[in-house]
Amino acid sequence: MRVLGILPFARKLLINAVSRGDIVIDGTAGNGHDTLFLAQLVGESGHVYSFDIQVEAINNTKTRLNESNCDSQVTIIQAGHEKAKSIIPTMDHGAIAGCIFNLGYLPGGDKSVVTKSVTTLTAINDIFSILKKEGIIVLVVYHGHEEGKQEKDELLKYVTAIDQTIANVLTYQFINQRNNPPFIIAIEKK
Ligand code: SAH
Numbered sequence: 001m002r003v004l005g006i007l008p009f010a011r012k013l014l015i016n017a018v019s020r021g022d023i024v025i026d027g028t029a030g031n032g033h034d035t036l037f038l039a040q041l042v043g044e045s046g047h048v049y050s051f052d053i054q055v056e057a058i059n060n061t062k063t064r065l066n067e068s069n070c071d072s073q074v075t076i077i078q079a080g081h082e083k084a085k086s087i088i089p090t091m092d093h094g095a096i097a098g099c100i101f102n103l104g105y106l107p108g109g110d111k112s113v114v115t116k117s118v119t120t121l122t123a124i125n126d127i128f129s130i131l132k133k134e135g136i137i138v139l140v141v142y143h144g145h146e147e148g149k150q151e152k153d154e155l156l157k158y159v160t161a162i163d164q165t166i167a168n169v170l171t172y173q174f175i176n177q178r179n180n181p182p183f184i185i186a187i188e189k190k
Contacts (some may be wrong), residue, residue: 006182009172010138011037013186014098017136018042022097025088026050027081027123028115031107032061034100039070048074049088051081056109082119085126093130103151104142114147117154124158124187128167131189139187144180159185166190 018024020043026035029052038048052058058078065071103115143152159169173183
């Protein structure tokens with residue numbers, strides 16, 4: 001298949017928006033795959049703020065970064081992404097080039113701890129306000145579980161209503177797959 005799958009497409013969007021030396025956010029550290037990817041993308045001169053509420057995710061992310069010698073350019077924060085704006089130093093506000101969220105639960109972890117629409121929307125709204133021009137927020141939306149469906153509906157309602165003069169908003173989705181496959185919402189600041 002030549003068409004990009006969901007995760008490769010999410011990364012492609014970030015690659016297009018983020019350069020060495022940039023400041024970026026992983027809103028859901030999870031097992032640390034995206035935090036590591038972002039750390040490699042921005043390099044030692046850049047910085048990644050990586051959030052998760054679960055200690056298991058924080059530890060998995062720390063281990064992964066450590067194994068790849070990328071710890072120096074990452075701040076791992078055990079807090080909800082809805083607090084990102086108050087936690088990220090004000091000198092970095094307006095300089096965020098990219099942000100990724102992998103919604104849902106921690107793969108291999110506690111399936112009862114999931115992202116929730118209210119906090120996800122607060123995070124998107126706040127992080128959008130500190131993006132730089134042409135900075136992007138990429139959301140990978142998993143909606144196979146019960147709360148996931150509600151989160152998806154709320155998210156789509158919210159992003160569809162974003163004024164087109166301030167952002168480009170897209171979805172990327174395989175529409176002939178069964179069993180609620182994940183899809184992408186991306187918001188690029190104009
Ligand atoms: N990107 C990860 C997968 C993330 S899974 C990977 O590549 O492995 C989703 C994560 O969101 C879980 O680890 C969960 O603990 C976290 N999470 C749930 N609510 C959150 C919140 N309000 N703020 C930050 N993280 C949250």
